[in-house]
Amino acid sequence: xxxxxxxxSNVTLAARLDRLPPSRYLxxxxxxxxxxGWFEYYDLFMTAYxxxxxxxxxxxxxxxxxxxxxxxxxxxxMFAGMFVGTLLFxxxxxxxxxxxxxxYSLLWYSIATFVMALxxxxxxxxxxxxxxxxxxxxxxxxxxxxxxxxxxxNARGSYIAFTNVVSYSAVPVVAAIAYLLVxxxxxxxxxxxxxxxxxxxxxxLIWFIRGDLPESPRWYEIHGQKEKAEAAMVxxxxxxxxxxxxxxxxxxxxxxxxxxxxxxxxxxxxPRYLSRTIMLSLFNLFQTIGTYGxxxxxxxxxxxxxxTFVHSLEYTFVIAIFNPIGxxxxxYAADRFERKWQIxxxxxxxxxxxxxxxxxxxPGLIILCGVLFTLAYTWFTCAFHAYQAELYPTRIRAQGVGxxxxxxxxxxxxxxxxxxxxxxxxxxTGVFVLIALAMVAVAVVIGAMGPNSTGERLETLSS
Numbered sequence: 001x002x003x004x005x006x007x008x009s010n011v012t013l014a015a016r017l018d019r020l021p022p023s024r025y026l027x028x029x030x031x032x033x034x035x036x037g038w039f040e041y042y043d044l045f046m047t048a049y050x051x052x053x054x055x056x057x058x059x060x061x062x063x064x065x066x067x068x069x070x071x072x073x074x075x076x077x078m079f080a081g082m083f084v085g086t087l088l089f090x091x092x093x094x095x096x097x098x099x100x101x102x103x104y105s106l107l108w109y110s111i112a113t114f115v116m117a118l119x120x121x122x123x124x125x126x127x128x129x130x131x132x133x134x135x136x137x138x139x140x141x142x143x144x145x146x147x148x149x150x151x152x153x154n155a156r157g158s159y160i161a162f163t164n165v166v167s168y169s170a171v172p173v174v175a176a177i178a179y180l181l182v183x184x185x186x187x188x189x190x191x192x193x194x195x196x197x198x199x200x201x202x203x204x205l206i207w208f209i210r211g212d213l214p215e216s217p218r219w220y221e222i223h224g225q226k227e228k229a230e231a232a233m234v235x236x237x238x239x240x241x242x243x244x245x246x247x248x249x250x251x252x253x254x255x256x257x258x259x260x261x262x263x264x265x266x267x268x269x270x271p272r273y274l275s276r277t278i279m280l281s282l283f284n285l286f287q288t289i290g291t292y293g294x295x296x297x298x299x300x301x302x303x304x305x306x307x308t309f310v311h312s313l314e315y316t317f318v319i320a321i322f323n324p325i326g327x328x329x330x331x332y333a334a335d336r337f338e339r340k341w342q343i344x345x346x347x348x349x350x351x352x353x354x355x356x357x358x359x360x361x362x363p364g365l366i367i368l369c370g371v372l373f374t375l376a377y378t379w380f381t382c383a384f385h386a387y388q389a390e391l392y393p394t395r396i397r398a399q400g401v402g403x404x405x406x407x408x409x410x411x412x413x414x415x416x417x418x419x420x421x422x423x424x425x426x427x428x429t430g431v432f433v434l435i436a437l438a439m440v441a442v443a444v445v446i447g448a449m450g451p452n453s454t455g456e457r458l459e460t461l462s463s
Contacts, residue, residue: 011251011253012251012253012459013217013218013221013229013233014218014457014458014459015251015252015253016233016237016251017149017150017151017152017217017218017233017236018152018153018154018251018252018457019152019248019249019250019251019252020151020152020236020237020240020248021240021244021248021249022155023239023240023243023244024243025236025239025240025243026150026151026159026236026240027159027162029150029213029214030147030150030151030159030162030163031162031166032212032213033102033143033146033147033163033213034143034147034162034163034164034165034166034167035166036102036106036139036143037139037140037143037163037164037166037167038166038167038169038170039106039109039110039170039199040106040109040136040139040140040143040167041167041168041170041171042170042171042173042174042199043109043113043132043136043199044078044136045170045171045174045175045320045323046174046178046195046196046199047074047075047078048316049174049175049177049178049179049182049195049316050178050182050192050195050196051071051074052182053178053182053183053190053191053192053195054071054074054125054192055071057190057192059120059121059122059125060073060074060122070417070420071420072417072419072420073122073126074122074125074126074129075412075415076412076413076414076417077126077127077129077130077133077413078129078130078133078136078412079133079288079409079410079412079413079415080130080133080409080413081129081130081131081132081133081134081136081137082133082134082136082137082140082406082409082412083137083406083409083410083412083413084134084137085105085133085134085135085136085137085138085139085141085409086137086138086140086141086402086403086405086406086409087402087403087406087409089134089137089138089402090138090141090398090399090401090402090403090406091265091398091399091402092138092398093138093141093142093145093398093402094219094395094396094397094398094399097215097216097219098142098145098146098149098215098216098219098398099146099213099214099215099216101138101142101398102139102142102143102146102213105135105136105138105139105142106135106139107135107204108132108134108135108138109132109133109135109136109139109200110135110200110201110204111200112128112131112132112135113128113132113196113199113200114196114197114200114201115128116128116129116132116196117193117196117197117200118193137402137406137409140405141398141401141402141405142398143163144160144385144386144388144389144401145216145389145397145398145401146216147159147160147163147389148160148386148389148390148397148458149216149217149218149219149394149397149458150214150216150217150218150236153455153456153457153458154335154455155335156335156386156390156458157330157334157335157339157382157383157386157454158330158331158332158334158335160334160382160385160386160389161327161330161331161334161382161386162327162331163385164326164327164330164378164381164382164385165324165327165328165331167327168323168324168326168327168378169323169324171320171323171324172317172320172321172323172324174195174199174320175316175317175320175321176317177194177195177198178191178192178195178317179317181194181195182195214232214235214236215228215232216232216394217229217230217232217233217236218394218458219394220232221394222394222395264396265396265399265403267395267396267400268392268396268399268400268403272462273391273392273400273462275449276391276392276451277400277403277404278449279445279446279449279450280388280391280404280405281403281404281407282407282441282445283384283388283404283442283445283446284404284405284406284407284408284411285407285408285410285411286411286438286439286441286442286445287347287380287384287408287438287439287442288408288409288411288412288415289411289412289415289418289434289435289438289439290347290350290351290354290377290435290436290438290439290442291350291377291380291381318367318370318371319367319370319371319374320374322371322374322375323374323378324378325375325378326374326375326376326377326378326379326380326381326382327378327379327381327382329375329379330378330379330382330383333379334382334383334386334454335454335455337454338452338453338454339383339386339387339390339452339453339454340387340446340447340450340451340452340453341447342379342380342383343380343383343384343387343442343443343446343450344442344443344446344447345443346376346377346379346380346383347380347439347440347442347443347446348439348440348443349372349376349380350373350376350377350380350435350436350439351435351436351437351439351440352436353369353372353373353376354373354432354435354436354439355432355433355436356369356372357369357370357373357432358428358429358431358432358433359429387450387453388401388404388405389401390453390456390458390461391451391453391461391462392462393458393459393462394458394459394462418434419431419434422434
Protein backbone atom coordinates (compact mmCIF):
# COMPACT_ATOMS: atom_id res chain seq x y z
CA UNK A 1 0.00 0.00 0.00
CA UNK A 2 1.39 3.41 -0.96
CA UNK A 3 2.27 6.00 1.66
CA UNK A 4 0.61 9.40 1.78
CA UNK A 5 1.61 12.84 2.95
CA UNK A 6 1.06 13.14 6.71
CA UNK A 7 -1.46 15.73 7.83
CA UNK A 8 -3.44 16.00 11.05
CA SER A 9 -6.58 15.00 9.17
CA ASN A 10 -5.36 11.66 7.79
CA VAL A 11 -3.33 10.33 10.71
CA THR A 12 -5.28 7.35 12.04
CA LEU A 13 -5.09 5.86 15.51
CA ALA A 14 -3.50 2.80 13.92
CA ALA A 15 -0.69 4.95 12.49
CA ARG A 16 -0.14 6.59 15.89
CA LEU A 17 -0.08 3.23 17.71
CA ASP A 18 2.26 1.62 15.19
CA ARG A 19 4.91 4.35 15.54
CA LEU A 20 5.28 3.87 19.31
CA PRO A 21 8.85 2.91 20.31
CA PRO A 22 9.62 0.16 22.84
CA SER A 23 8.88 1.34 26.38
CA ARG A 24 8.55 0.15 29.96
CA TYR A 25 5.02 1.57 29.97
CA LEU A 26 3.84 -0.70 27.13
CA UNK A 27 5.62 -3.69 28.64
CA UNK A 28 4.00 -2.94 31.99
CA UNK A 29 0.61 -2.61 30.36
CA UNK A 30 1.01 -5.94 28.60
CA UNK A 31 2.33 -7.51 31.82
CA UNK A 32 -0.79 -6.46 33.74
CA UNK A 33 -3.05 -7.89 31.06
CA UNK A 34 -0.89 -11.02 31.10
CA UNK A 35 -1.50 -11.53 34.80
CA UNK A 36 -5.04 -12.50 33.86
CA GLY A 37 -3.51 -15.06 31.52
CA TRP A 38 -1.27 -16.26 34.36
CA PHE A 39 -4.25 -17.51 36.35
CA GLU A 40 -5.90 -18.93 33.24
CA TYR A 41 -2.76 -20.95 32.50
CA TYR A 42 -2.52 -21.97 36.14
CA ASP A 43 -6.00 -23.41 35.72
CA LEU A 44 -5.41 -25.00 32.31
CA PHE A 45 -2.22 -26.79 33.32
CA MET A 46 -3.52 -27.58 36.79
CA THR A 47 -5.51 -30.30 35.04
CA ALA A 48 -2.41 -32.42 34.52
CA TYR A 49 -0.97 -31.85 37.96
CA UNK A 50 -4.09 -32.68 39.97
CA UNK A 51 -4.95 -35.65 37.75
CA UNK A 52 -3.26 -38.26 39.92
CA UNK A 53 -4.80 -36.70 43.03
CA UNK A 54 -8.30 -36.95 41.57
CA UNK A 55 -7.64 -40.56 40.62
CA UNK A 56 -6.02 -41.43 43.96
CA UNK A 57 -9.05 -39.97 45.80
CA UNK A 58 -11.35 -42.40 43.97
CA UNK A 59 -13.34 -39.62 42.29
CA UNK A 60 -12.04 -40.47 38.79
CA UNK A 61 -10.41 -43.40 36.99
CA UNK A 62 -7.40 -43.19 34.63
CA UNK A 63 -9.14 -44.81 31.65
CA UNK A 64 -12.66 -45.11 30.37
CA UNK A 65 -14.57 -43.99 27.28
CA UNK A 66 -17.38 -41.40 27.67
CA UNK A 67 -17.67 -42.16 31.35
CA UNK A 68 -18.31 -39.39 33.92
CA UNK A 69 -16.00 -41.17 36.36
CA UNK A 70 -13.12 -41.22 33.86
CA UNK A 71 -10.48 -38.49 34.11
CA UNK A 72 -11.07 -37.89 30.42
CA UNK A 73 -14.47 -36.42 31.33
CA UNK A 74 -12.74 -33.80 33.52
CA UNK A 75 -10.57 -32.80 30.54
CA UNK A 76 -13.57 -32.90 28.20
CA UNK A 77 -15.82 -30.59 30.24
CA MET A 78 -12.98 -28.08 30.57
CA PHE A 79 -12.74 -27.82 26.80
CA ALA A 80 -16.52 -27.95 26.39
CA GLY A 81 -16.77 -24.87 28.61
CA MET A 82 -14.02 -23.14 26.65
CA PHE A 83 -15.82 -24.05 23.42
CA VAL A 84 -18.99 -22.38 24.68
CA GLY A 85 -17.03 -19.36 25.91
CA THR A 86 -15.11 -18.82 22.67
CA LEU A 87 -17.95 -19.62 20.26
CA LEU A 88 -21.00 -18.11 21.95
CA PHE A 89 -19.56 -15.29 24.05
CA UNK A 90 -16.62 -13.85 22.08
CA UNK A 91 -19.02 -11.18 20.77
CA UNK A 92 -19.09 -9.73 24.31
CA UNK A 93 -15.55 -8.39 23.86
CA UNK A 94 -16.38 -6.79 20.50
CA UNK A 95 -19.60 -5.29 21.92
CA UNK A 96 -18.69 -4.19 25.46
CA UNK A 97 -14.95 -3.66 25.20
CA UNK A 98 -11.71 -5.48 25.91
CA UNK A 99 -11.14 -4.15 29.44
CA UNK A 100 -14.62 -4.97 30.83
CA UNK A 101 -14.65 -8.44 29.27
CA UNK A 102 -11.13 -9.16 30.55
CA UNK A 103 -12.14 -8.22 34.10
CA TYR A 104 -15.52 -9.92 34.45
CA SER A 105 -14.58 -13.17 32.69
CA LEU A 106 -11.72 -13.57 35.17
CA LEU A 107 -14.04 -12.98 38.12
CA TRP A 108 -16.48 -15.55 36.69
CA TYR A 109 -13.73 -18.15 36.41
CA SER A 110 -12.43 -17.49 39.91
CA ILE A 111 -15.77 -17.95 41.68
CA ALA A 112 -16.74 -21.08 39.73
CA THR A 113 -13.33 -22.69 40.28
CA PHE A 114 -13.50 -22.14 44.03
CA VAL A 115 -16.94 -23.81 44.12
CA MET A 116 -15.54 -26.73 42.10
CA ALA A 117 -12.84 -27.31 44.72
CA LEU A 118 -15.55 -28.07 47.32
CA UNK A 119 -17.44 -30.71 45.32
CA UNK A 120 -17.51 -34.42 46.25
CA UNK A 121 -18.63 -36.26 43.13
CA UNK A 122 -17.26 -36.61 39.62
CA UNK A 123 -20.46 -35.16 38.15
CA UNK A 124 -20.53 -31.96 40.24
CA UNK A 125 -16.78 -31.43 39.83
CA UNK A 126 -17.29 -31.69 36.08
CA UNK A 127 -20.29 -29.36 36.19
CA UNK A 128 -18.43 -26.54 37.93
CA UNK A 129 -15.33 -27.18 35.81
CA UNK A 130 -17.53 -26.58 32.76
CA UNK A 131 -18.94 -23.33 34.19
CA UNK A 132 -15.47 -22.04 35.13
CA UNK A 133 -14.09 -22.88 31.70
CA UNK A 134 -16.64 -20.66 29.95
CA UNK A 135 -14.87 -17.74 31.62
CA UNK A 136 -11.46 -19.10 30.60
CA UNK A 137 -12.56 -19.33 26.96
CA UNK A 138 -13.71 -15.72 26.91
CA UNK A 139 -10.57 -14.55 28.70
CA UNK A 140 -8.03 -16.18 26.39
CA UNK A 141 -9.64 -14.69 23.26
CA UNK A 142 -9.88 -11.27 24.90
CA UNK A 143 -6.21 -11.19 25.97
CA UNK A 144 -4.95 -11.90 22.42
CA UNK A 145 -7.33 -9.32 20.98
CA UNK A 146 -6.52 -6.71 23.61
CA UNK A 147 -2.73 -6.96 23.30
CA UNK A 148 -2.72 -7.08 19.49
CA UNK A 149 -4.70 -3.82 19.34
CA UNK A 150 -2.60 -1.70 21.73
CA UNK A 151 0.90 -2.65 20.54
CA UNK A 152 2.87 -1.44 17.48
CA UNK A 153 3.04 -3.61 14.36
CA ASN A 154 6.81 -4.18 14.38
CA ALA A 155 6.73 -5.59 17.90
CA ARG A 156 3.24 -7.13 18.04
CA GLY A 157 4.50 -10.70 17.97
CA SER A 158 7.08 -10.00 20.67
CA TYR A 159 4.50 -8.41 22.97
CA ILE A 160 2.12 -11.35 22.55
CA ALA A 161 5.05 -13.69 23.20
CA PHE A 162 5.76 -11.67 26.35
CA THR A 163 2.18 -12.31 27.52
CA ASN A 164 3.02 -15.99 27.21
CA VAL A 165 6.25 -15.59 29.19
CA VAL A 166 4.13 -14.27 32.04
CA SER A 167 1.32 -16.79 31.51
CA TYR A 168 3.56 -19.84 31.18
CA SER A 169 5.43 -18.91 34.35
CA ALA A 170 2.29 -20.20 36.08
CA VAL A 171 3.07 -23.73 34.92
CA PRO A 172 6.15 -24.42 37.09
CA VAL A 173 4.37 -22.69 39.97
CA VAL A 174 1.31 -24.93 39.79
CA ALA A 175 3.56 -27.95 39.19
CA ALA A 176 5.56 -27.13 42.35
CA ILE A 177 2.41 -26.52 44.39
CA ALA A 178 0.93 -29.79 43.15
CA TYR A 179 4.15 -31.66 43.90
CA LEU A 180 4.04 -30.37 47.48
CA LEU A 181 0.30 -30.64 48.12
CA VAL A 182 -1.33 -33.32 45.95
CA UNK A 183 0.15 -36.39 47.70
CA UNK A 184 -1.06 -35.14 51.10
CA UNK A 185 -4.09 -33.93 53.05
CA UNK A 186 -4.30 -30.68 55.01
CA UNK A 187 -7.02 -29.58 57.45
CA UNK A 188 -9.15 -32.47 56.30
CA UNK A 189 -8.98 -31.47 52.62
CA UNK A 190 -7.18 -33.46 49.93
CA UNK A 191 -4.15 -31.74 48.44
CA UNK A 192 -5.69 -31.38 44.99
CA UNK A 193 -8.46 -29.19 46.47
CA UNK A 194 -5.86 -26.77 47.88
CA UNK A 195 -4.18 -26.53 44.48
CA UNK A 196 -7.51 -25.55 42.91
CA UNK A 197 -8.45 -23.04 45.63
CA UNK A 198 -5.07 -21.28 45.50
CA UNK A 199 -5.59 -20.55 41.82
CA UNK A 200 -9.17 -19.40 42.35
CA UNK A 201 -8.34 -17.02 45.19
CA UNK A 202 -5.31 -15.60 43.43
CA UNK A 203 -7.33 -14.61 40.38
CA UNK A 204 -9.38 -12.19 42.47
CA LEU A 205 -6.22 -10.10 42.94
CA ILE A 206 -6.47 -9.05 39.29
CA TRP A 207 -9.69 -7.23 40.10
CA PHE A 208 -7.65 -4.69 42.05
CA ILE A 209 -5.15 -3.92 39.26
CA ARG A 210 -7.68 -3.46 36.46
CA GLY A 211 -8.44 0.20 37.20
CA ASP A 212 -5.47 1.74 35.37
CA LEU A 213 -5.84 -0.42 32.26
CA PRO A 214 -6.88 1.64 29.22
CA GLU A 215 -9.53 0.48 26.81
CA SER A 216 -8.28 -0.27 23.31
CA PRO A 217 -8.32 3.02 21.34
CA ARG A 218 -9.09 0.97 18.24
CA TRP A 219 -12.20 -0.44 19.95
CA TYR A 220 -13.40 3.03 20.96
CA GLU A 221 -12.86 4.24 17.41
CA ILE A 222 -14.81 1.41 15.82
CA HIS A 223 -17.73 2.13 18.18
CA GLY A 224 -17.84 5.80 17.28
CA GLN A 225 -16.54 6.97 20.67
CA LYS A 226 -14.00 9.32 19.12
CA GLU A 227 -13.41 11.50 22.18
CA LYS A 228 -12.66 8.48 24.36
CA ALA A 229 -10.46 6.99 21.62
CA GLU A 230 -8.49 10.22 21.38
CA ALA A 231 -8.17 10.53 25.16
CA ALA A 232 -6.92 6.93 25.50
CA MET A 233 -4.46 7.41 22.62
CA VAL A 234 -3.13 10.72 23.97
CA UNK A 235 -2.63 9.17 27.41
CA UNK A 236 -0.61 6.30 25.94
CA UNK A 237 1.46 8.69 23.80
CA UNK A 238 2.12 11.04 26.73
CA UNK A 239 3.28 8.21 28.97
CA UNK A 240 5.64 6.81 26.31
CA UNK A 241 6.92 10.31 25.43
CA UNK A 242 7.56 11.11 29.08
CA UNK A 243 9.38 7.86 29.68
CA UNK A 244 11.63 8.06 26.60
CA UNK A 245 12.22 11.80 26.93
CA UNK A 246 11.93 12.19 23.14
CA UNK A 247 9.31 13.24 20.67
CA UNK A 248 7.56 10.26 19.07
CA UNK A 249 8.47 9.27 15.49
CA UNK A 250 6.29 10.56 12.69
CA UNK A 251 3.41 8.17 11.94
CA UNK A 252 3.41 6.26 8.67
CA UNK A 253 0.15 6.89 6.84
CA UNK A 254 -1.00 4.73 3.95
CA UNK A 255 -2.97 6.15 1.06
CA UNK A 256 -6.65 5.28 1.26
CA UNK A 257 -6.42 4.06 4.85
CA UNK A 258 -9.71 4.53 6.69
CA UNK A 259 -11.54 3.38 9.78
CA UNK A 260 -14.32 0.84 9.24
CA UNK A 261 -17.61 0.86 11.07
CA UNK A 262 -18.93 -1.89 13.35
CA UNK A 263 -19.10 -5.33 11.75
CA UNK A 264 -21.04 -8.55 12.24
CA UNK A 265 -20.14 -12.18 12.80
CA UNK A 266 -21.26 -13.06 9.25
CA UNK A 267 -18.32 -11.04 7.95
CA UNK A 268 -15.91 -13.87 8.75
CA UNK A 269 -17.58 -15.74 5.87
CA UNK A 270 -17.11 -12.88 3.40
CA PRO A 271 -14.76 -13.62 0.46
CA ARG A 272 -11.96 -11.57 2.06
CA TYR A 273 -11.89 -13.77 5.19
CA LEU A 274 -13.42 -17.09 4.10
CA SER A 275 -10.14 -18.89 3.37
CA ARG A 276 -8.68 -17.60 6.66
CA THR A 277 -11.68 -18.81 8.60
CA ILE A 278 -11.45 -22.28 7.04
CA MET A 279 -7.67 -22.43 7.50
CA LEU A 280 -7.70 -21.36 11.14
CA SER A 281 -10.64 -23.63 11.98
CA LEU A 282 -8.78 -26.66 10.59
CA PHE A 283 -5.59 -25.53 12.28
CA ASN A 284 -7.27 -25.31 15.69
CA LEU A 285 -9.00 -28.67 15.26
CA PHE A 286 -5.62 -30.35 14.91
CA GLN A 287 -3.29 -28.24 17.09
CA THR A 288 -5.21 -28.97 20.29
CA ILE A 289 -4.49 -32.67 19.93
CA GLY A 290 -0.76 -31.97 19.93
CA THR A 291 -0.50 -29.30 22.60
CA TYR A 292 -3.07 -30.40 25.18
CA GLY A 293 -2.66 -34.08 24.37
CA UNK A 294 0.76 -33.83 25.98
CA UNK A 295 0.25 -31.06 28.54
CA UNK A 296 -2.87 -32.51 30.17
CA UNK A 297 -1.76 -36.14 30.12
CA UNK A 298 1.99 -36.31 30.70
CA UNK A 299 1.84 -37.37 34.40
CA UNK A 300 -0.60 -40.16 33.56
CA UNK A 301 1.44 -41.22 30.51
CA UNK A 302 4.53 -41.49 32.71
CA UNK A 303 2.58 -43.32 35.41
CA UNK A 304 1.27 -45.85 32.88
CA UNK A 305 4.85 -46.45 31.75
CA UNK A 306 5.76 -47.58 35.26
CA UNK A 307 6.98 -44.29 36.73
CA THR A 308 5.78 -44.06 40.33
CA PHE A 309 3.15 -41.56 41.53
CA VAL A 310 5.71 -39.29 43.23
CA HIS A 311 8.37 -39.62 40.53
CA SER A 312 5.79 -38.81 37.86
CA LEU A 313 5.07 -35.52 39.64
CA GLU A 314 8.81 -34.90 40.05
CA TYR A 315 9.56 -35.43 36.34
CA THR A 316 6.58 -33.33 35.36
CA PHE A 317 7.71 -30.51 37.64
CA VAL A 318 11.21 -30.47 36.12
CA ILE A 319 9.74 -30.35 32.61
CA ALA A 320 7.31 -27.64 33.69
CA ILE A 321 10.14 -25.34 34.80
CA PHE A 322 10.99 -24.84 31.13
CA ASN A 323 7.51 -23.63 30.11
CA PRO A 324 8.42 -19.90 30.25
CA ILE A 325 11.64 -20.46 28.26
CA GLY A 326 9.83 -21.18 24.98
CA UNK A 327 8.00 -17.82 25.10
CA UNK A 328 11.30 -16.07 25.98
CA UNK A 329 12.74 -17.49 22.75
CA UNK A 330 9.61 -16.29 20.97
CA UNK A 331 10.03 -12.74 22.35
CA TYR A 332 13.32 -12.60 20.46
CA ALA A 333 12.22 -14.45 17.32
CA ALA A 334 8.55 -13.44 16.94
CA ASP A 335 9.08 -10.39 14.70
CA ARG A 336 12.39 -11.44 13.15
CA PHE A 337 11.02 -14.42 11.22
CA GLU A 338 7.75 -14.80 9.36
CA ARG A 339 5.12 -16.05 11.81
CA LYS A 340 3.56 -18.49 9.34
CA TRP A 341 6.79 -20.45 8.89
CA GLN A 342 7.56 -20.42 12.61
CA ILE A 343 4.25 -22.24 13.14
CA UNK A 344 5.03 -24.79 10.41
CA UNK A 345 8.54 -25.56 11.68
CA UNK A 346 7.52 -25.80 15.32
CA UNK A 347 4.57 -28.08 14.53
CA UNK A 348 6.97 -30.53 12.88
CA UNK A 349 9.34 -30.19 15.85
CA UNK A 350 6.52 -31.08 18.26
CA UNK A 351 5.75 -34.19 16.21
CA UNK A 352 9.38 -35.35 16.22
CA UNK A 353 10.09 -34.66 19.90
CA UNK A 354 6.85 -36.36 20.95
CA UNK A 355 7.71 -39.55 19.08
CA UNK A 356 11.18 -39.63 20.64
CA UNK A 357 9.73 -38.97 24.11
CA UNK A 358 7.47 -42.00 23.79
CA UNK A 359 10.50 -44.30 23.34
CA UNK A 360 12.57 -43.05 26.26
CA UNK A 361 12.98 -45.18 29.40
CA UNK A 362 15.93 -43.51 31.17
CA PRO A 363 14.85 -40.70 33.55
CA GLY A 364 17.34 -38.14 32.20
CA LEU A 365 16.31 -38.76 28.59
CA ILE A 366 12.62 -38.69 29.50
CA ILE A 367 13.12 -35.25 31.02
CA LEU A 368 15.30 -34.01 28.13
CA CYS A 369 12.76 -35.01 25.48
CA GLY A 370 9.94 -33.60 27.58
CA VAL A 371 11.81 -30.30 27.83
CA LEU A 372 12.40 -30.15 24.05
CA PHE A 373 8.72 -30.90 23.43
CA THR A 374 7.74 -28.19 25.93
CA LEU A 375 10.03 -25.56 24.39
CA ALA A 376 8.62 -26.28 20.94
CA TYR A 377 4.96 -26.17 21.90
CA THR A 378 5.22 -23.07 24.11
CA TRP A 379 7.01 -21.15 21.33
CA PHE A 380 4.42 -22.54 18.90
CA THR A 381 1.63 -21.24 21.15
CA CYS A 382 3.08 -17.71 21.08
CA ALA A 383 3.29 -17.75 17.30
CA PHE A 384 -0.23 -18.93 16.63
CA HIS A 385 -1.88 -16.68 19.25
CA ALA A 386 -0.30 -13.68 17.53
CA TYR A 387 -1.09 -15.03 14.06
CA GLN A 388 -4.81 -15.65 14.38
CA ALA A 389 -5.41 -12.30 16.12
CA GLU A 390 -3.80 -10.52 13.16
CA LEU A 391 -6.02 -11.94 10.46
CA TYR A 392 -9.37 -10.29 11.33
CA PRO A 393 -10.28 -6.57 11.57
CA THR A 394 -10.88 -4.81 14.88
CA ARG A 395 -14.64 -4.69 14.38
CA ILE A 396 -14.90 -8.50 14.43
CA ARG A 397 -11.50 -9.55 15.81
CA ALA A 398 -12.74 -11.22 19.00
CA GLN A 399 -15.63 -12.89 17.19
CA GLY A 400 -13.39 -14.17 14.38
CA VAL A 401 -10.71 -15.42 16.76
CA GLY A 402 -13.39 -16.83 19.07
CA UNK A 403 -15.02 -18.79 16.25
CA UNK A 404 -11.87 -20.39 14.85
CA UNK A 405 -10.39 -20.95 18.33
CA UNK A 406 -13.60 -22.68 19.40
CA UNK A 407 -12.89 -25.56 17.01
CA UNK A 408 -9.77 -26.34 19.00
CA UNK A 409 -11.88 -26.43 22.13
CA UNK A 410 -14.41 -28.63 20.29
CA UNK A 411 -11.82 -31.19 19.22
CA UNK A 412 -10.32 -31.10 22.72
CA UNK A 413 -13.63 -32.23 24.22
CA UNK A 414 -13.03 -35.58 22.57
CA UNK A 415 -9.24 -35.62 22.64
CA UNK A 416 -9.16 -36.83 26.24
CA UNK A 417 -11.38 -39.80 25.42
CA UNK A 418 -9.41 -40.59 22.25
CA UNK A 419 -6.09 -40.41 24.10
CA UNK A 420 -7.48 -42.55 26.91
CA UNK A 421 -8.57 -45.12 24.30
CA UNK A 422 -5.24 -44.96 22.46
CA UNK A 423 -3.37 -45.31 25.75
CA UNK A 424 -5.40 -48.37 26.68
CA UNK A 425 -5.06 -50.07 23.29
CA UNK A 426 -1.65 -48.95 22.01
CA UNK A 427 0.25 -47.51 24.97
CA UNK A 428 2.18 -44.25 25.05
CA THR A 429 3.65 -44.85 21.58
CA GLY A 430 0.14 -44.89 20.11
CA VAL A 431 -0.67 -41.62 21.88
CA PHE A 432 2.38 -39.86 20.45
CA VAL A 433 1.80 -41.20 16.94
CA LEU A 434 -1.65 -39.59 17.17
CA ILE A 435 -0.07 -36.31 18.35
CA ALA A 436 2.53 -36.41 15.55
CA LEU A 437 -0.09 -36.94 12.83
CA ALA A 438 -2.11 -34.00 14.15
CA MET A 439 0.91 -31.68 14.11
CA VAL A 440 1.87 -32.71 10.58
CA ALA A 441 -1.68 -31.77 9.56
CA VAL A 442 -1.16 -28.37 11.24
CA ALA A 443 2.03 -27.78 9.24
CA VAL A 444 0.32 -28.66 5.96
CA VAL A 445 -2.73 -26.44 6.59
CA ILE A 446 -0.75 -23.34 7.61
CA GLY A 447 1.97 -23.87 5.02
CA ALA A 448 -0.51 -24.25 2.15
CA MET A 449 -3.18 -21.69 3.12
CA GLY A 450 -1.67 -19.15 5.53
CA PRO A 451 -0.81 -15.57 4.50
CA ASN A 452 2.34 -13.79 5.66
CA SER A 453 1.68 -11.34 8.51
CA THR A 454 4.85 -10.34 10.37
CA GLY A 455 5.42 -6.57 10.56
CA GLU A 456 2.17 -5.66 8.81
CA ARG A 457 -0.33 -3.16 10.17
CA LEU A 458 -3.51 -4.83 11.42
CA GLU A 459 -5.62 -2.65 9.14
CA THR A 460 -3.48 -3.62 6.15
CA LEU A 461 -3.78 -7.32 6.89
CA SER A 462 -7.57 -7.12 7.16
CA SER A 463 -8.40 -4.53 4.52
